[in-house]
Every structure is written in structure tokens, then in C-alpha cells.
Amino acid sequence: MTTTTVTAPALAVGERVRFARPSDESTWWWDVRATDTRFTVLTRQRPFRVKGELLYTIIDRERGVRGPCNLIGQGWDIEEPGGCERLLDALLRHADNAPGLRVEVSHRNNLPIEIHETHTPASPVRTITPSGLPGPALPAPNAEEFAPLGTFRGIDLQEDLDDAAVWALGHHDPARFAAAVTDYDVDLTRDHLIQPLQVDDVEHTHAVVLHRIASHDPGWVVTWAPRHQITGTTPGAFPITLIHR
Known part of the structure; x- marks a missing residue:
């Protein structure tokens, strides 16, 4: 493990992160689910709920903040397979001024990025990059x-x-x-x-x-x-x- 306070390090899918803010949540581990050079989507288990109900947060390195998206209710279907990847795609479409949902990190509900600790598992990780897929493609639909x-x-x-x-x-x-x-x-x-x-x-x-x-x-x-x-x-x-x- 590494312990430090940084603004926004490069992260890979599979890494785990603890944020310094807010202090009462600094013991929570977040899992990196989708990432590129600007945005990272992370999730963690929702407290006091059945296993599999997740919270999410988005790191925006360019703005130096993290938080939920700006949609009404600030919700996203992250629990479905591909949900985090679709959220990352929506964020990138907004940043590139491309057609689609106008999704970004909320301007009213965000925190400065302060990562207290990261943990990289021994198993291989996969990273989404602007020129790469988030994993091997599956057979085409028939x-x-x-x-x-x-x-x-x-x-x-x-x-x-x-x-x-x-x-x-x-x-x-x-x-x-x-x-x-x-x-x-x-x-x-x-x-x-x-x-x-x-x-x-x-x-x-x-x-x-x-x-x-x-x-x-x-x-x-x-x-x-x-x-x-x-x-x-x-x-x-x-x-x-x-x-x-």
C-alpha cells in the first residue's frame, strides 16, 4: 500500500482508493471501475444495504473535483454491467461537445480531490484509454x-x-x-x-x-x-x- 495526499494520480481499473475528504468517510475504500486521462468512475458498497447496492463518485482531473453527475437526482445505473463504462462515455461526449447526454460532475455537489491511500491488487488490471477498449470484445450478436x-x-x-x-x-x-x-x-x-x-x-x-x-x-x-x-x-x-x- 501507499499513503500520500495528492491531487489526482493516474488510476487503473481494479485499484482501490481512500479519499481524505470528507474526514468521516476517510476509511471507505472505493473501487476504480472505468477511467481515462481526465475522468475516473469509482464505486463502493452502499452502507446498511444489501450487497451489490452501490454508491458512485466521479473524479474530474481537469476541474480538480470529484462527485456525482449533474443529472436530476444525480443517479446513474451503475449496478448494471457496463453502467460505469457508459457513464465514462457520457462524460467524454460532454467534454468533447459531442452529441448525447450533457453529463459532467455536479457543480453544486462536489469535493476537492484528495486521495489519502491507494491499493493495487496483485491481479492484472484493465484501463480504459482514449484509444483502447475496457477489455476484450465478445462475439458479435447474431x-x-x-x-x-x-x-x-x-x-x-x-x-x-x-x-x-x-x-x-x-x-x-x-x-x-x-x-x-x-x-x-x-x-x-x-x-x-x-x-x-x-x-x-x-x-x-x-x-x-x-x-x-x-x-x-x-x-x-x-x-x-x-x-x-x-x-x-x-x-x-x-x-x-x-x-x-
Whole structure:
């Protein structure tokens, strides 16, 4: 173990941390769950609750603070597989002014970063970096488990609310895909005056599966975040077509 007081050291997934502030919580250990060069997401067991109910905190090195996110209620679904990674992605989208949820560390509820102690386990750790995945990709989803929200113009569509995108497996003709998503929006809103989406809105890219979730349908968490630099040669990658909201 190491004992020191620092502003914001580099941390790796798997490390444990004790903060100096607030002093009445300085004996609590936090687990590093997702991290990059600016943000780190940590969790710990919620006191006096059943095992598995977690608290979370976010380190923002650039601002020199830690705390919960700025969303109403300051909550995030961190207990689901991939929840911490999705929170980190949302923080990075905000920092890069990219489309998506406007997520950052709360400006009203935060503390200066003062790490009192860190502990690195003997087992290997995994770190999310701007050019790396948080772990090995899993096999691509097959057609049977894809469970689309609907089929429009022969294309099975899925919507990712976290990343504000509608997407489909495979690389589809851009004009057909734009028309399919327009039909999906009309069906969803019953508004036939919706402005049709354009070919320029369509993107061909690749994604990977990060987690399988047995209790959920469709049962997996995927990412195509540009910071991961996923290409057709990335192990486990599969082609997708998407339109960002």
C-alpha cells in the first residue's frame, strides 16, 4: 500500500482508493471501475444495504473535483454491467461537445480531490484509454438475439438512448436506411410531417460487444465510440449502420 495526499494520480481499473475528504468517510475504500486521462468512475458498497447496492463518485482531473453527475437526482445505473463504462462515455461526449447526454460532475455537489491511500491488487488490471477498449470484445450478436425494436423497409432497427442513435446490424444502403429511420420516427410519433432524414445523416462504422446481460433483452452492451478506434480488423468487430439523433 501507499499513503500520500495528492491531487489526482493516474488510476487503473481494479485499484482501490481512500479519499481524505470528507474526514468521516476517510476509511471507505472505493473501487476504480472505468477511467481515462481526465475522468475516473469509482464505486463502493452502499452502507446498511444489501450487497451489490452501490454508491458512485466521479473524479474530474481537469476541474480538480470529484462527485456525482449533474443529472436530476444525480443517479446513474451503475449496478448494471457496463453502467460505469457508459457513464465514462457520457462524460467524454460532454467534454468533447459531442452529441448525447450533457453529463459532467455536479457543480453544486462536489469535493476537492484528495486521495489519502491507494491499493493495487496483485491481479492484472484493465484501463480504459482514449484509444483502447475496457477489455476484450465478445462475439458479435447474431440475428436471433438482436431483438430489434421494429423492421422498416426490410431493415431491423435498434435504438440506443444513451448514445442517441438508431442503428442496425450490417452496412445498408444509405438512402434506404435514412428512409427506414424516417418511417420508424413517423411510426413512433404518429407525426407524418416529420422532416425526412438525409443520406448525409447515415454513417457506416463498426461496433463490438462489451458485455452480455442475461437478465435483459436483447442481452448485451455494445459500443462504437470513436475514441475506441474500432475498425473492421478489431477483434470481435461487426459492421453497423447508424444515424445519430
